[in-house]
Amino acid sequence: MKQLKVTHALGEDTHLGEPAFSVEEGVLLVFADRSRNVVTKAYNRETWAYAEYEDVP
DSSP states (O other): OEEEEEEETTEEEEEESOOOEEEETTEEEEESSTTOOOEEEEEOTTTEEEEEEEEOO
């Protein structure tokens, strides 16, 4: 199983499963699933550094 890890100015957030994400006008959008139906989190361009999928230990 994988999770999405987002590193930002205040630390790190993890989103379990394999949510979709995209960048639009400097804003990182994290969706609940790959069909992009529900946005679970949005990070503005000043705070987020990167997002990556990683294996869940």
